[in-house]
Amino acid sequence: MDFKRLALTLMITLVFAINSPFTLASEKTDVVDAVNRYLANLDTDKIQTAIAMCDAETSILDEFPPHAWHGPTACADWWKGLLEYNQKSGITDGDATLGKTWTVDVTGDRAYFVAPMTYTYKQKGKSVKESASFAVALKRTQAGWRITSWAYSKQAVE
Secondary structure, eight states, rough: OOHHHHHHHHHHHHHHHSSHHHHHHHHHHHHHHHHHHHHTTTTTTTTTHHHHEEEEEEEEOOOSSEEEEEETTTTHHHHHHHHHHHHHHTEEEEEEEEEOOOOEEEEEEEEEEEEEEEEEEEEEEEEEEEEEEEEEEEETTTTTTEEEEEEEEEEEEE
16 A cells, blocks of 8 residues: 555645635634624623633723723623613613624634624613624634624614
8 A cells, every 4th residue: 555645645635625615614604603602692691601702812892981891801891881881871672683794704713704783772762773883803712713802883873
């Protein structure tokens, strides 16, 4: 048996398997699933699951003060700040939904995701609808994709 030929054949097969469109599509699907899982768990009863989706060092940019959160407790601090802001501002019944994904780029163990987002809520009883974009950077870890940063950018309010 020609072991050099066998080794070469295995290496070529591995290169094609790693770089195949199916593998890239699967990675992109995993990234989208991670972002959706994070958003689906932004609820008081499930917040620990969302926080666990954040990397050890995370950065968040959002529209309410102080507008930026960084470090190992960024996701928990942002959630606490959101609850306080909503209470102070009379905001209830918040619901954020993603539209059709605009961008999912995966390079090695890093990914970038962007999609439109619609955030609906009531402020002092009045219905409000915000159109925004939601951008997320992620890192693949042994535990799966983890969020390293995200930004919410409001574009219109109705």
